Amino acid sequence: MTREHPPRGAIDSVALMDSIVDVIFFADILLNFHTTFVGPGGEVVIEPAIIRCNYFKSWFLIDLLSCLPYDIFYMFKHDDERIGSLLSALKVVRLLRLGRVARKLDNYLEYGAATLLLLLCAYVLVAHWLACIWFSIGEYEVKLRFNDPSLPEGWLIKLSKDLNSPYNFTFTDRYKLIGGPPRTSAYISSLYFTMSCMSTVGFGNIASTTDNEKLFGVCMMIISALLYAAIFGHMTTIIQQMTSATVRYHDMISNVREFIKLQEVPKELAERVMDYVVSTWAMTKGIDTSKVLSYCPKDMKADICVHLNRKVFNEHACFRLASDGCLRQLAIHLESNHAAPGDLLYHTGESVDALWFVVSGSLEVIQDEEVVAILGKGDVFGDEFWKQSGTGQSAANVRALTYTDLHMIKKDKLMEVLNFYKAFANSFARNLVLTYNLTHRMKFRKVIDVKREKELDERRKNEKLTLSADHPVRKLLFRMRERHGTRIFPSPLFADIERTREHPPRGAIDSVALMDSIVDVIFFADILLNFHTTFVGPGGEVVIEPAIIRCNYFKSWFLIDLLSCLPYDIFYMFKHDDERIGSLLSALKVVRLLRLGRVARKLDNYLEYGAATLLLLLCAYVLVAHWLACIWFSIGEYEVKLRFNDPSLPEGWLIKLSKDLNSPYNFTFTDRYKLIGGPPRTSAYISSLYFTMSCMSTVGFGNIASTTDNEKLFGVCMMIISALLYAAIFGHMTTIIQQMTSATVRYHDMISNVREFIKLQEVPKELAERVMDYVVSTWAMTKGIDTSKVLSYCPKDMKADICVHLNRKVFNEHACFRLASDGCLRQLAIHLESNHAAPGDLLYHTGESVDALWFVVSGSLEVIQDEEVVAILGKGDVFGDEFWKQSGTGQSAANVRALTYTDLHMIKKDKLMEVLNFYKAFANSFARNLVLTYNLTHRMKFRKVIDVKREKELDERRKNEKLTLSADHPVRKLLFRMRERHGTRIFPSPLFADIERGIKKLEMNRHSSSVSLTTDEALGNHIVRGTKEHLGAPRKPPLVKRATVGEEDILHKTAWVASDSKKDLSRLSNEISTMLTEMKTTFEVLNERMQGIEQMSTRLLSVEKLLMTLHRSQTVDCQTSSGSSNMPPQHTTYARPSTCSPCVPPLRQLDVESAWEETMVPNVVPSIHIDSDSVRNSAPSPPERKRI
Structure with missing residues (x-):
């Protein structure tokens, strides 16, 4: 900061003002020692010691340097004033507090107003700094000029000459300047130069002449360009934000008006709509x-x-x-x-x-x-x-x-x-x-109606409830049916879509007639094609009738296309007196530019909005500059002719250019209006284009300027047009750049927000790195595109097609989707959601509900159970739960963690079940073909290698073991304890007697009984009779409880047998051996099922309760159907009633989980006593069988 000090005759008021500011800053220091602050945890710190310590660590040094009274330095005698200037420059550190001031302004001013104020201050501050540097360079050049008079004069020496205040040096000190322009004038001039350069005006009356000034000028122009662009961009954004509500309001109003016009809304309804929109906005202010x-x-x-x-x-x-x-x-x-x-x-x-x-x-x-x-x-x-x-x-x-x-x-x-x-x-x-x-209906009644109603009430009591044809209610219903019957709603209106077709683009105007003729031929061919090109009618239909197409083209673009393609160059092939007629005819080709609108709309289909708009704006800018250059050149030629007719008139720009190029103008003797000589047409056009571009770009170098009245008048018009065009193009450019960089801005905003959040919440370093990696990788994959927002623009059918395309990898890789119909796939695609997981992300925790099915598209994941990795999932794998096979939602038995960056597709349980319930055929195919790679609800069992080997050895040993139960077998011990506890009450049937007791009784019966055995189904109808010779004395028919297989003592078959024959025991033995051979394969099943008995020992207590229940129900049946207890006659045929004993299921139907009904037996083999009457009336039949 450069300031006039007392030795230079500074203004006292300025020094006083500076001293007041110093006092204010010093008072601020004292206040900061007693000002509370917010700590890192959000708490307000009020302890004085902590406040002082915090202030000493933060702003104390800066505030102290900015408020020291450096002006006291000038009160004492000193040899060099530069030391005081250097000390005063330390006050610039005050500017560091602008950030705090700017943040405080947001609390009292709107964002736009505060930013505008700060930008204005920044602009003026930078201009002041540059002006101070420019002034210092000027003083330095003055000193160099005194040392070396051959050097060019700097701007400050020229200013001193203009103000008649030359510089001098003292004799004692060559480096101490005296004289020169006043400091105020010098500072204002330097500020004027920097502002003219920063605003891109460049008047030129103060310019750089020396090398140092030119070098600083180049640097200043770069700084000015950057600052100007930044400020202009911020200004545009601020103005957009400040006027965003107004813009939205006018957009809404224009949209409503266009809608009313397009849909032909009735006038009364349109006025109501407009009134409502305006009044609603007035009340809500668009918030x-x-x-x-x-x-x-x-x-x-x-x-x-x-x-x-x-x-x-x-x-x-x-x-x-x-x-x-x-x-x-x-x-x-x-x-x-x-x-x-x-x-x-x-x-x-x-x-x-x-x-x-x-x-x-x-x-x-x-x-x-x-x-x-x-x-x-x-x-x-x-x-x-x-x-x-x-x-x-x-x-x-x-x-x-x-x-x-x-x-x-x-x-x-x-x-x-x-x-x-x-x-x-x-x-x-x-x-x-x-x-x-509102649900109560108001009744309107007159006095006479009340009396009449009472009479009607009495009459209704005696009337029938039928309604006559002229009844008011019947008439009312008839009128309502006529009024509210089938209504015909107007079909949706279709907007009148104008057909636009891209024509071959026309290049820049060329002087070569051949190129112009080729373009004319192309336009003429386009006319012929337009007579056969269909268009979209006002109702949205495609019109293909040739007559209607021709009529429509004649009414629209035919005349414009015809004027733009006529071969006007043929005019120059014939002799003519005035060339202006040909020029006028050629100017009709300008109507081709009317078609640029259609071309511009077509460009949006092939280029991005920003690129297309930039290209069109550039073309429009160059085209306008070209037109203005042509007009400027024509005015220059006209001024040359006027100058020849009246030499007293001022010289135009074209005459000055001809003098600079030593190419003067002349007239022929025969024609005073035909110019000869002058500058070349190319140089004249380039000069005119240079002038228009410098004017349109607001630079205005001034070496080509307006001098005549006509030129000045055109210059005024051109400046107005240039200002409007420059503002429009610059505004569009700012908006386009913002749109083109919007994704980058959003990305950096997101990153900065995440970093600020991590810093504010003190997120751990490891977690913070994971968050940043996930955000960056997700943006890299999606490019900031919100898929749901894009899909919301599309109709339902198109949205489904896009979703099918997005999920095509899932549908192609898995066989469960191959039989799905198109409609089914579209429904599934809509419900499938894309997910992205970064390394270390947990998709499931142990105990979470598994309510989704996941398809891995890329990457890899690990399944962790009890801190052990039990599975690695990769591309094409499926995990989740088979909730389509069961009801309810299961819990995850493991964690699922991503190992790499992974893409997954997921469908929720309710959405999948909704589709499966609707598409029954697909549901069956889906359930049959989909195989989960890992079911998260199933828990993995861990076994050691030695346990697996031992289990295999036990399996082999069980296969070779005998099927007899040893005395210390758990089942035998359990049955023995049950028999001791419950006695014979639970086991009345002889089927489940002790195996060893049954074996002994079988040996006894072979020698003393003439009983024959019958099998269950194969020998059910075969009766074995015993003879007197074999039976000896009359005795009870013996009951054989069990049959065993050879020496292995295996129980094969049990049956109740009644014998009335007298066959040999040898035949009996043969029949038994035959039966045992046939049943050999059947009993081998018991070898495998006996292994399950060991695992069922813990469940036999429940079997005990079941047996007790069955015993009670069957004991009643046996008591009601049993015969006399006396000894039957010797030759009586014994038959077992079907209701007298429990039923034995076939052995082939027995499994491990079957409940056997077993009856305890006494020490001797019991006999069943049946009356002869019951025997005669009963026919021999196989016993009934029931599953328990």
């Missing part, structure tokens, strides 16, 4: 309340809602006893509404599912075209649905008379609050009185 509330937490949101609905709560007594929590819940559910005059809030017959509170304005209730009520501020209408179930229908229309503000709460939300707050519900139902109940 989206829901969006603002979404920024706030739940508690703060409730407080804001209570404030917004305070009028409703204060005006109605029903809310006075509500607690704070109840009011907050009601406030959240209350919705604000705005109605314009004529708006219908309810139609007759609509469901009344809300309660309405009128805040301002008035409404009318209309029933049968009669106004039955006027509602105003403080009134309540709707239905008393808290006193009854169901939703009623409105019996009247409710229409707004004025602009009305209403607050409304839905029925379900209100009932939810009332059910939770019971005390408030009673007070609410007692104190709330509806001004008008």
Whole structure:
């Protein structure tokens, strides 16, 4: 900062002002020692010691350097003033506090106003610094000039000559300047130069002449360009933000007007729509309340809602006893509404599912075209649905008379609050009185109608309930049917889409006639093609009739295309006196430019919006500059001719150019209007284009300028056009650059937000690195594109097609989708969601609900159970749960963690089941073909290698073991304990006697009994009779409980046998051996199933209870059907009644889990005594069998 000091005759007021600022800064230092601050944890620090320590560490040194009274230095005698200047420059450190000031300004000013103020200050500050440097360079050049007079004069020496204040040196000190222009004039001149350079004006009256000045000028132009671009860009953004509400308002109004015009909305309805839009904007100022509330937490949101609905709560007594929590819940559910005059809030017959509170304005209730009520501020209408179930229908229309503000709460939300707050519900139902109940119908009656109604009541008691043909109700229903029958709704209107077709682009105008002729031929061919090109009609249909196509083309573009393709160059092939006629005809080709609009719209299909707009703006800029250059050249030629006619007129720019190029103009003797000589046409055109471009770019070098009146008049017009075009193009350029870099800006905003969040929340370093990696990798894959937002632009059918394309890898890799129909695939594709996981991300934790099916598209994951990796999942794998085969949602038994960057597709359980329930055929194929790579709900069992080997050895040993049960077998011990505990009560049947006892009795019966055995099904009808010779003395028919297989003592088959024959025991033995051979293979099954008995030992207690239950039911049957206990006759044939003993299931149907019904037996083999009558009446039949 350069300031005039007292030795230079500084202004006292400036020194006084500087001293006051120093005192203010010093007072600020004292205040900062007693100012609290917010600590790193968000707490307010009030301890003086900590406050002082924090200030010493932060801003104390900077504040101290910026407020020291350096002006005292000039009060004492010194040899060099530069030391004081250097000390005063330390006050620049005050600028470091601008950041704090800028952040504070946001609390008191809007963002746009604060930023504008700061940008203006920054612009002026930079200009001041550059002016100080420019002045210092000027002084340095003055000193160099005195040392070496051959050097060129600097700007400060020229300024001193202009002001007649030359510089001099003292004799004692060659480096001390005296004289020269006043410091004020020098500073103003330097500031004027820097501002003219920074604003790109460049007047040129102060310019760089020496090398140092030129070098600084180059640096200053670079700085100025960057600063100008930055400030201009910020200014554009700020202005856009400041005017965004106005722009949105005008956009909304223009959209509504275009819609009304396009859809041909009736005038009355259109006026209502416009009035509503304007009044709604006037009340809300374009602020989206829901969006603002979404920024706030739940508690703060409730407080804001209570404030917004305070009028409703204060005006109605029903809310006075509500607690704070109840009011907050009601406030959240209350919705604000705005109605314009004529708006219908309810139609007759609509469901009344809300309660309405009128805040301002008035409404009318209309029933049968009669106004039955006027509602105003403080009134309540709707239905008393808290006193009854169901939703009623409105019996009247409710229409707004004025602009009305209403607050409304839905029925379900209100009932939810009332059910939770019971005390408030009673007070609410007692104190709330509806001004008008819409579900009640108002009855209009005159006095005579009342009497007549009484008479009709008496008559109706005796009448039949049928309705006559002329009954009023029947007539009313007939009129309603006629009025509200099948309505024909107007079909949607189609916008009139103008057909646009891209024509071959025309290049720049060339002097070569051949190129121009080729372009003419192309345009002519385009005319012929347009006579056979279809177009889209106003109804959206494609018109293909040739006659209509030709008629449409004649009415639209035919004349313009014809004028733009006529061969005007043929005019020059013939002799003519005036060339201006040909030039005028060629100018008609300019109408081709009218087709640029169609070309511009077509460019959007092939180029991005930013690139296409940049190209069009560049072409438009060059085209306008070319036109202006042509006009400027024509004016110059016209001024040359006027100068020859009147030499007293000032010289035009073209005459000056001819003198500079030593190419003077002349006229022929025969024609005074035909110029000869002069500068070449190329140089003249380049010079004119240079002038127009310098004017359009606001630089204005001044070496080519307007001198005549015509040139000045054109210059004024050109400056106006240039200013408008420059502003438009620069504004578009700023917007385009913002749009082209919007993705990058959003990326950096996201990264900066994440970094600030990590820093603010003190996230651990490892977790912070994971977060940053995930954010960067996700952006790299998606490029910042929101897929859901893009899909929201598309209709449902197109959205489904895009989703099928996005999920094509999943559908192609898995066989479960091959039999799915197109409709099924489209439904699945819509519900499939894409997910991206970074290394270390956990998709599932142990115990979480597995409610989705996951398909791995790329990358790899690991499944971890009990800190052990049990599976590695890669591309093409599927994991989740088979919830289509079972009900309920399972829990994950393992963690799923990503090893690399992984892409996955996921579908939720409810969405998948919805599709499977609708597409039954696909559901069967899906369940059959889909095999989960890993089921997260199943828990993996870990076994050691030695345990697996031991298990195999035990399996081999069990195969070779005998099927007899040893004395110390767990099953034998358990059955023995059950027999001792329950005696013979539970085991009345001889089927389950002790195996060893059965073996002994079998040996005894072979020698003493003539009993024959019959098998279950193979020998069911075969009866073996015993003879007297074999039987000996009359005795009871023996009962053989079990049959064993040879020496292995294996139980094969049991059966009740009644013998009445006298065959040999040898035949009996043969039959038994045959039976055992046939059943050999069947009994081998027991070898495998006996292995399961060891595992079932813990479940036999439950079997015990089952046997007791079965015993009770069968004991009753046996007691009612048993015969006499006396000894039967000797030759009586014994048959077992089917109801007398428990049934034995076939051995082939027995499994490990079957419950056997076993009966304890005494020490001797019992006999069954059956009466002879029962034997005669019973036919021999195989026993019944039941599964237990």
